Amino acid sequence: MADVALECRDLAKSFGGVPVLKGVSLTLEAGSVTALAGENGAGKSTMMKIASGQVKPDHGQVLIAGEPLSQADPRAAHRQGVAIIPQELAPIMDMKVYENLFIGRELRSRAGLLDRRAMARKAREILDVFEVEIDPQATMRMLPVGLRQLVEIAKSTSGGAKVLLLDEPSSAISDREVERLYTVVGKLREQGVAMLYTTHKMEEIRALADRVVVLRDGRLVTDRPLADISDDDIVHAMIGRELEDLFPVLHPPGDEVALQVSGLHVHGYEQPVELTVRRGEILGLAGLVGAGRTELLEAIFGIRKSLAGTITVAGKATKRNSPADSIGHGMALVPExxxxxxxxxxxxxxxxxxxxxxxxxxxxxxxxxxxxxxxxxxxxxxxxxxxxxxxxxxxxxxxxxxxxxxxxxxxxxAVNILLLDEPTRGVDVGARSEIYRIITELAASGMAVVMASSDMPEILSLAHRALVMREGAVAGELNREDLSSPDVQDTIFRLAAGLEPGSASGRPQPPTDTKENGR
Structure with missing residues (x-):
């Protein structure tokens, strides 16, 4: 049996008289990844904060390598070998990578001065273990979110952490960065680090976990090896009911044009965009990272500069670059x-x-x-x-x-046009089903919906029609029949990547630019 790196015994915690954890017990084994699943509000973050010494439990105990966590103090937990990588990272943005790696444990020369050269050299050695190309002399602010995250992981493990708690680590990073994160998790497993990994994504659980723990309403309801549990079992444990139909039935759209965008030249892109949306229609925007979906939605609403073109709502022209005028015409934007x-x-x-x-x-x-x-x-x-x-x-x-x-x-x-940018990002499967219901009901009431999404099932199941975007322009259009075809995902990828239909060339890697460079 593997060594137990961390054990939580009968943890209970309430806030304002409302119980959040109700007697939760679990163990983390060295060299293993335990996926912690559950709906938002199930108690996952509270349990992580208790295990990392940030919050004191009302009842129960945390043992680290068999020794009790001495007090509710993150520094004490870190000294005993526990580190947490929160969803909201907090690096010192204006300091260099090596300075962040060694903060609080700086290397000094014999004269007592900071040995910056030695820290930069050691930082390179630490990062090379994870096979990532990060310049130790770079300022943290210049790194994309995914690389900042890896620096935080490297800082924790190089400081001796044997238990790593990762809270939704992939929620704000690109697909390319997710692959890099998977590699790092694999390296840490080889080094004997025990990891607790929270995620809403079933594909991540399948790719990384050895074991699955599910919390629901503050109680542990499932603790099973990954090989012994199906995706349906995990979802049922999370929400306490079968989720037979994640996506509601789509109602047919009307014939009246609700939104007409003509020759819209979004700042930063060369090609103008044309699109039409009818009342009651859900138009999906698909594409790779950097395709310009977010920029298009923001330009239609007026918070991103457009250089030319017309935007018409229910036959009335709106002022470009004026969110107030867009709101006055019944337009709404839900940002990512x-x-x-x-x-x-x-x-x-x-x-x-x-x-x-x-x-x-x-x-x-x-x-x-x-x-x-x-x-x-x-x-x-x-x-x-x-x-x-x-x-x-x-x-x-x-x-x-x-x-x-x-x-x-x-x-x-009243809302005539609803613009949605990644409407279910960072949302658990139960709440996701509710949001889908809301979107389809609003469309059924006559609202026109434009939805940008990186989640392929959302595009395929929720949209009446989809535009595939590439470099800020529309690369192709798919109707409801097209979206139901067996090879539609391959078609979307080829349009998004600029490949000819039936091309024999291999799939290129998606762009590595992150949200800062647009979607």
Whole structure:
């Protein structure tokens, strides 16, 4: 039997009288990867914070290599060999890579001065173990998110960590960077590091895990070897019910044109874009990383500069580069980054729900509180928001419910055009099903939806029609019949990569540019 690197015994924790963990016990073995699955709000992050010494449990104990975690102190846990790589990384952005790697344990010369040359040389040796090309002299700010993440992992393991807790490590990185992350995880397994890896992605569980642990409503409901559990079993354990139909039935769109985009020249791209969306239609935008999907949505809404073209909503032209005019014409945008540019996490559900149309809730400079609460409450009810009420801080909601707030706040008034950018990124499978239902119901009510997604099943199952984008231009169009064909994924890839249909050439690697360089 493998050595037990970390053991959690009967962990319980409540916040504000609300139980989050209810007697959870698990073990992590050296040289193994345990996937921690569960819906948002199931207690995964709380358990990781307890195991890494950030939060003190109300009951229970954490043992590291058989020794009790001495106190709820991250530094104490790190000294005992436990490190956590949080979803929201916190490197010192204006320091160099080698400085981040050695912060708190700097190398010094015999004279007591910082030995920067030795630290840079040692940093290169550490990074070479993981087979990644990162310049130790580079500033952290200049690295894409995926490489910053690998620097944080290298920092933890080079400091002696034998237990690594990875919280949604692939949620904000490109496909190329995910492959690099998989390689690093494999290297760490070979080195005998025990890893707890949270993810919503079934393909990641299959690619990496030796064992699967599932939390639901604060309780451990499944702990089984990966070989003994199916994807359906994992989903059922997560949500407590069968998920037979993840995607709802699509209703046929109408004939009336809701959105007409003609000759739209998005800043930074050479080719103009033409597209039409009918009332009740869901138009999918597919493509590789860097294809320009996000930029197109932002240009239509007006928050990204466009140089020429016309945008017409229900037959009326809107002003380019004017979000206020777009909103006035019934256009709404749900951005990909709900934490950075979507919700204001420190504000309440009520305040977030008021933001897009604050002027409609004011009279002579005074907020009409009763009307605001009534309207926002009704919008949140329409998406079945799970919260303790309108006063709850959005940052304390699960990821799926945060996304519902960002979407529902537009529903306080009429919406003609709904622009969605990666609507289910970082959302668990149960909440994902609910968001799909919301999208299809809004389309069925006559709303026109334009949805950019990197999730191929979303495009294939949720869209009436899809445009494949490449270098900011439309490379091809697929109708509902095309999206149902057996070879559609190959067709989409070839269009996105600029390959001729039936080309015998091998598949090129996707571009390595990250979200900073567009999608």
């Amino acid at each position: 980054d709900r934490k950075g540019s979507g919700a204001v996490l420190s504000m309440s559900v009520l305040d977030n729900g008021s933001l897009p149309r604050l002027s409609s809730f004011t009279l002579a400079g005074w907020l009409r509180q009763r009307e605001r609460a009534r309207t926002v409450g009704k919008a949140m009810e329409s998406v079945k928001l799970r919260s303790r009420g309108l006063s709850q801080q959005v940052g304390t909601l699960s990821g799926g419910n945060q996304q519902k707030v960002v979407l529902a706040r537009w529903l306080t008034d």
